Amino acid sequence: MKPVLVPTNDVNSEHGIVVTWFVDDRDKVEAGALLVEVETSKAVLEVYAPEPGILLHLARKGQEVPLAEPVAMLFDDAAGLTAYSDRLAAEADARAAAPAEVRATVKAVERARELGVDLSTFDGSRLITVKDVEAAASAPVTVDYTTMPAALATEPGVSRILVIGGALGATQVIDIFSQVPTQQAVAILDDDPGRWGAEVAGVPIVGGTDRLAALFAAGVYDAAIIAIGTSVDTRARFRKLCAEAAIPLANAIDPTAKIATDVVIGQGNIICAFGHLGTGVRMGDNNFLSAYNSFDHHSVIGSDNATGPSCVSSGKVTLGDRIRLGTGIFIEPNVVLGDAVQVASGAVIVTSVPANHAVKTKVVTTTVVPRRSS
Known part of the structure; x- marks a missing residue:
């Protein structure tokens, strides 16, 4: 078998x-x-x-x-x-x-894991949806945060940054700040209770995102950044929460990135190692550009987008909002990607893609064989 x-x-x-x-x-x-x-x-x-x-x-x-x-x-x-x-x-x-088990959609399971919701507490007689999970997460819950670690202290004049999301994206953002003397990550919020009290690269996770407004009002941090690169919808949702609480978003730009002098960049953007924005580029808010991304001259990038490494565009390319790019993607000049487009790794985009569409690529099996002796 x-x-x-x-x-x-x-x-x-x-x-x-x-x-x-x-x-x-x-x-x-x-x-x-x-x-x-x-x-x-x-x-x-x-x-x-x-x-x-x-x-x-x-x-x-x-x-x-x-x-x-x-x-x-x-x-x-x-x-x-x-x-x-x-x-x-x-x-x-x-x-x-046997007795009926909890039944939930795949997206509901993923959302429950993200929000720390226990699906076993639901009625097992019907299928649980994302809406059910979010309703449960928004129900009033009393959480004792007195045992959480305190935010880190900083030197005078250093901008104190709160990181939203304690997974791998946080390690990338914190690494960027470690090379930028004017910014420091002082605390992390994550909605998975299993992470509370732990540290990411020496920065404490001090609870869930229900503390966003309270910690800002208490003067614990100066600005926030969303370190989540796997879900553009989640990025957009947290940006909205920050806006509603009047919380400014910080940019995290790796010192190795090459940004042309006339580029205009919004707030809350993450540009990882060896990124490049050519002359005339206009970028919105809350984008996560992984390492070795290059968007050439006079391209326009919307908001709440996320990319994998090595995404490269020619000049005059336009990206809408909430776009998810995989790894190793090439985009020809004058191409327009509409809102909520998803592009598979390895794609070469030569024509525009309308909103809410996906670009797929076929992946075939790669066979690994022993090397022949010379």
Whole structure:
């Protein structure tokens, strides 16, 4: 018995949709045969048979599947396949007889993890949605923050920055501030209670984002920055919260970045190592540009966008708002990307993309073989 996994290096996608099966359930296949296509938020992935055998589908066309789990199984003979499928049927019968478990959409599970909401407290008789999770998170809850660590102290004249988000993006932002003598990260807010009291690169996580306004009013920090690069919608939501509380947003620009003298940059932008903004570029607010991004002359970048490393545009390119770019993307001159566009890693964009559309790329299996001795 051999599991068939979806090949992907996309750490930001945990699930995909089965698009097409090329081999029928329980048919024989040869090693290397194309079995199925699975679509993630960034790419269409082709899955090939790792060895010969009899194929058992573990998902139907159109079904959402976890990328960390097999999408199919391969068996040496029919007897092995029958025994395995009988076991799956018995397990399904046992689950049906057991008390109902909590059922939630994939996005609801992700949102619950982000907001620290316990899904087991919900009524298990219906499907839980993102709206349900957010309603639960906004319900009045009394949290004792007296045990949280205090924000860091700074030297006079140094701008004290509050970092929103305590995951990997925070490490990038804090590293930038460590090289900028006029700015210092003094505290982090994260809505995952499991992170509270911990540190990221020496900066304490002092609670959830419900403390944003109170800490600002108490004079704990001077400005905030949103260190979340995986969700443009989350970036936009926190920018709105800061605006409502009159909290200014700080820019974090790595000293290695090359910014032309006439570039106009808004607030809350993160420009990582070796970034480049050419002459005449206009950038809005709250963008997260990863390392080695280059937007050439007279390009326009909206607000609440996030990119992977090595995204490169020619001149006079326009990006709207809430755009998510993968890694290693090239954009030709005069191209316009509308609001909420998603672009898969490795894409070359030669024509404009309307709002709320996605640009996909196909990723095929790469075979690793031993080197031949010289």
